[in-house]
Amino acid sequence: MRKTFLPRRPAARKALVVGALLALAVPGIAYANTVGVTVKTPGATMGPGSAFSEISTSAACSSGLISGGGINQAIGTGTSSNGNKINGTSPSPDGSTEYTGSTGVVGTDVAYWLGIGGSGGAVNASFSSTPYAMCFTSSLINHTQVVMNKIAGPTTSGTVGLVTASCPAGTRLIGGGARITPASVGSLKPIASFPTFNDSAHAFGQKAAADGENNPDSWTAVGWNGGGGNSGNTTYAYAICSGNNIDISGATVKVRHSEVSGPTAATSGQTVTAGCGGNDGKLIAGGAAISGGNVTTTNFTGPGSVGDHLNGSYPSTSGGTPVGDGTTTAASWTAVTHTGGVSSPGTYSDAWALCADDGV
16 A cells, blocks of 8 residues: 655644634733823913913824823913913814813713813913823723713912722723813912722822822822912813723723922922833823822822922923924823922822723
């Protein structure tokens, strides 16, 4: 009988087949994080040009959905530089409308971010605000929702109005924002916007999420009153959450946080940057604060002077430089803080970066 011999497969080919089978059989050996973020910014809008007023700017996602956003301000020099301040960094359904009505889930699949710049009692021609939208994509998280909460106040000088918005059960926090009204109270401003947890360990939002913590479920905003009175003062917090009915059990959002001392001298500023490491996932959002320090271990306290405020909270390079329109590789978040016309002892500046891996 004639015998037929099959050709032997090369050893290298066998190894490839075995490797492929192992990758399929053993969970966690190979997967791709499908989270992507493109930063969109239209550039600066000048103003405000008069005291006790504000300008509203917006950045839009032509594709993807908002996971967060930011703002950066130009303030000029001299004592008039104390007058430019952030009044809001918050989501919008259309680039102009604000979520300031009833609390709860106020929007879905939002694609616009507002950067709102306000003025105190002094202005100069250099004032401007630049908004940033973090345009998020993921093969897992393909829908988002905005949760808003608000609190009346702060009403008296040197007091805070702290409010926390929490994501619905079974969803994942991916960003957040803050807003105060009205602009006519020039000493009123949000001085903090940060990720947190709705649990006793974080005093139900009064303590911020710490560096290295995973999967915060809430966002806190803090309003600060410099003494200009109360004309219906309101502080708003916004949490950007994944949509309902998405299995987010394999998705991880890691917090990165950095705190530095200052600014403490009158008419001075400070910057601080937090960044996502190589295994943290993609930068999707960030936060900022000027505070009394130790914000992750003690309940939030106000900074050393009633004139202290924020001038920036934005995606950046590791050195704190704002990234440009269309950037897809941003890995850091920078906060810019500023004092008013008097010294501010015991004041600290904080930045948070949220880094996401959808586990797909």
